[in-house]
Amino acid sequence: MEGVSGNKYGGVLRFSRDPCTRVAETVDSPSRKPRADAERNRLRLLDTAKAVFGEKGPSASLExxxxxxxxxxxxLYRHYxxxxxxxxxxxxxxxxxLxxxxxRLSEAHPPVEALRQWxxxxxxxxxxxYGMAAVFGSVTGGTAALYAACNSGTxxxxxxxxxxxxxxxxxxxDMDPIDLLRAIAGVASAGPGWQDTARRLVDILIAGMRV
Amino acid sequence: MEGVSGNKYGGVLRFSRDPCTRVAETVDSPSRKPRADAERNRLRLLDTAKAVFGEKGPSASLExxxxxxxxxxxxLYRHYxxxxxxxxxxxxxxxxxLxxxxxRLSEAHPPVEALRQWxxxxxxxxxxxYGMAAVFGSVTGGTAALYAACNSGTxxxxxxxxxxxxxxxxxxxDMDPIDLLRAIAGVASAGPGWQDTARRLVDILIAGMRV
DNA sequence: TTATTTCCGGAGACGCCCTCCACTTAGTGT
DNA sequence: ACACTAAGTGGAGGGCGTCTCCGGAAATAA
Structure with missing residues (x-):
């Protein structure tokens, strides 16, 4: 499933100013075809960033x-x-x-169970x-507003x-459901074994939400 | 560098290997009285740090x-x-x-209510x-292991x-109770109004813990 | 006062962030 | 095939931070 890392854009790739719609807007363009090396570099950067962020956390050196x-x-700065x-x-x-x-889950399970599973x-x-815990932490905690509005459908x-x-x-x-994720992420990276804790937290949260 | 460090305190100050007992171990020292200016500077630094961290978060410039x-x-580096x-x-x-x-709370309220209040x-x-949210976040998320064991009685x-x-x-x-704090801290600094969210989270957590 | 010990403070080495722009190169029209 | 040109490249450089080191100042002891 990792193979589907599809970044194959058919036509001209444009980055809009709005981060939410930044993904891929094929613009009716009178201009030329995008350069192959640029796209290559972009992908290499993305892969490398994934690896390095996973290894050293989201504050890894961009250099x-x-x-x-x-x-x-x-x-790097040109692309990102x-x-x-x-x-x-x-x-x-x-x-x-995710x-x-x-x-998928919401079709295969009863509502509450689907939420739990997810x-x-x-x-x-x-x-x-790839150590997304740290990244997510920095994202929710840090420059959050941006992502709260628009990250990849989460x-x-x-x-x-x-x-x-x-x-x-x-x-x-009676709160923004994304705060459930924040709570869970708060427990993350609290040392080895945090995943068990997080799973128990899920049970507590769901039990606490029951009417 | 783990060993001795100049600071306040009577004799030679020793940092034990265990951070929990780092506070003050005055070793039987035949040496002289600590200098007044050093202690003054230490306090000034502490106050200033409190203010600046509160204002700019825990990544504020030490300079x-x-x-x-x-x-x-x-x-600054000598003291900290x-x-x-x-x-x-x-x-x-x-x-x-805290x-x-x-x-105090545990004497004045029934057990569960005391927990809730706290x-x-x-x-x-x-x-x-002083914006401790950010500090706590960085502490739990960052160089955590140290603090998890021993910060100021929390x-x-x-x-x-x-x-x-x-x-x-x-x-x-069935988890380390301090993870409750982590969960709450995870919600913190999620934008204005997070405190209401956090309070609701407390209710959810306690409800979820009920047998 | 003098001697001794502690402590101060900032220069300096180094790393990272980010900008800027001379240079290179991939596509395009002929 | 070939020059043309805009898109893209890369790294030097300025700014800011961290942390170390040590000559000199200052406080205590005698």
């Missing part, structure tokens, strides 16, 4: 990432003008599948995928699941 | 703290050899009262006291409260 990717620092842009790109890439799982999945991703995913669960009448939730 | 305190950068040492000193200073409140108090501290405080609550048979908790 190191550029070096490791075999490009100049200027090239800010550290957040780069983190977001990695993050988006990683969580796309979002996809939301619809939260457990979220923990797995947090832990096993908010939509959990909104869907909690919406269904609440609609079923079994649970109640 | 700025030194400048603002009117001492050289070298003096690492950024974490400084943060810990501020943190310890701030949370002493720890004190634990015993968690709410924790939120207040997180929010109003672990003891919550252990006391949860211990009583569990003993009462009303609730159940």
């Amino acid at each position: 190191e990432i550029a070096r490791e990717a075999g490009v100049g620092i200027g090239t 003008p800010t550290r957040d842009a780069l983190i977001e790109a990695v993050y988006r890439n990683e969580t796309g599948q 979002a996809a799982a939301a619809t 939260l457990l999945l979220f923990i797995d991703y947090l832990g096993t995928k 908010p939509e995913a959990i909104a869907l699941l909690t919406g269904r669960a609440v609609a079923s009448g079994e649970v109640r939730l | 700025e703290i030194a400048r603002e305190a009117g001492v050289g950068i070298g003096t 050899p690492t950024r974490d040492a400084l943060i810990e000193a501020v943190y310890r200073n701030e949370t002493g009262q 720890a004190a409140a634990a015993t 968690l709410l108090l924790f939120i207040d501290y997180l929010g109003t006291k 672990p003891e405080a919550i252990a006391l409260l949860t211990g009583r609550a569990v003993a009462s048979g009303e609730v159940r908790l």
Whole structure:
């Protein structure tokens, strides 16, 4: 499933100013075809960033990432003008599948159980995928507002699941569901074995939401 | 460098290997009285650090703290050899009262209610006291292991409260109680209004712990 | 006062962030 | 095939931080 890392854009790739729609807008362009080397560099940077962030956390040196990717620092900044842009790109890439799982789970399970399953999945991703825990932590804690609005469907995913669960009448939730994720992420990276703790926290949270 | 370090305190100050007992071990010393100016500087640094950390978060520039305190950068490093040492000193200073409140609350309220009250108090501290939210976040998330074991009685405080609550048979908790704080801190600094969210989270957590 | 010990403070080495721009190179029209 | 040109490259450089080191100042002891 990792193979689907699809960044094959058909036409001209444009980055809009709005981060939410930054993914891929094929613009009716009178201009020329995008250069192959640029796209190559972008992908190399993304891969390298994923690895390095996973290894050293989201505050890893951007110079190191550029070096490791075999490009100049200027090239990194050309593709990802800010550290957040780069983190977001990695993050988006990683969580796309999480979002996809939301619809799948919500079709295969009763509402509350689907939510529970997805939260457990979220923990797995947090832990096993390239140290995303730290990245997510920095994202929620740090330059948060941006991501809260628009990261790769995660908010939509959990909104869907909690919406269904609440609609079923079994649970109640008077806060932004994404704060559930923040709570879980807060427990993460608290030392080895945090995943068990996080899983217990999920049970506590769901039990606490029951009417 | 782990060994001796100049500081206040009577004789030669020894840092034990265990950070928990780092506070003050006065070794039987035939040496002289500690210098007054050193202690003065240490206090100035502590106050300034508190203010600056509160204002700019735990990643504020140490040079700025030194400048603002009117001492050289070298003096700062002499008293607090690492950024974490400084943060810990501020943190310890701030949370002493929190720890004190634990015993008070546990005498004045039934077990579960005492726990609830204290968690709410924790939120207040997180929010109003010099931006401790960010500091606590960086502490739990960052160089965590150290603090998890021993910061200023906070672990003891919550252990006391949860211990009583569990003993009462009303609730159940199969995880390190300090992870409750981590969860709450995870919600913190998620934008304005997080305190309401955090308070609701407390209710959810306690409800979820009920047997 | 003088001697001794502690402590101060800032220069300096080094790393990282980010910008800027001379240079290179991939696509394009002929 | 070939020059043309805009897109893209990369790294030097300025700014800011961290942390170390040690000559000199200052406080205590005698």
